[in-house]
Ligand SMILES: Nc1ncnc2c1ncn2[C@@H]1O[C@H](COP(=O)(O)OP(=O)(O)OP(=O)(O)O)[C@@H](O)[C@H]1O
């Protein structure tokens with residue numbers, strides 16, 4: 001057996017470690033502690049989506065919804081599905097706020113709650129406004145097992161775990177979501193999980209009708225635990241909220257890819273959760289919205 005000196009062993013280990021670091025999916029710069037958690041999963045989900053989109057052979061294109069964004073459902077020959085959105089405020093904005101919410105979900109150990117999103121070229125024309133070669137925002141499709149929260153049966157909604165409801169409420173509060181009507185929530189057929197879609201009206205966007213999020217207490221998918229004090233949150237959720245509240249704004253901008261004013265929204269709401277608990281922090285936010293649209 002060849003003998004390898006401890007020095008060579010150490011050097012080899014260091015070289016391997018350097019390679020692993022160099023090729024590991026990169027979370028955004030500056031993420032540490034609880035804020036580094038889950039970020040590789042977001043990058044992985046984006047890479048997977050990129051590869052799948054590259055390989056798609058389009059079979060059918062269907063226009064969906066489209067009040068605030070033009071939304072297309074793309075079905076491929078392999079029964080693969082994608083969502084292509086043309087966000088009202090442009091791809092750059094749509095992608096930025098979507099990725100920020102995806103990263104936040106990942107840190108809260110719920111990476112699947114927000115679909116992955118990327119910008120990619122389309123090889124084929126998709127509609128009159130989207131010629132071949134155009135950049136489009138591609139979003140991972142939730143899959144056939146998810147139905148709109150506006151049509152899901154109450155018995156199914158009743159199954160959504162409390163932890164998911166609380167995590168969704170933290171996301172909607174820290175992002176200052178204003179469009180969380182039940183149609184913008186997808187519920188898995190058996191109620192074991194839910195997904196939050198339609199991410200545009202967040203981080204200070206104040207145009208159009210505003211809704212009280214259906215994942216806030218009292219909402220259709222709302223949490224029912226006390227959340228009267230910060231300590232009522234699970235310790236790992238406390239850790240994330242606390243880290244956001246403590247982080248300097250430039251760090252939040254870098255971790256979430258947000259602009260300064262958007263990062264400040266998160267920071268301020270996180271501080272309030274820490275001070276008064278989730279429930280009261282939500283009440284404060286909802287009051288700040290002023291006139292609200294009737295719940296849907
Ligand atoms: N990631 C997704 N997976 C599966 N279905 C999706 C996804 N994103 C959007 N959809 C479907 O497309 C519909 C419209 O998407 P979205 O809510 O993002 O756009 P919108 O502009 O708000 O449209 P509308 O104003 O009609 O709600 C959703 O209600 C949902 O049925």
Ligand SMILES: [Mg+2]
Pocket residue numbers: 065183184198
């Ligand atoms: Mg919608």
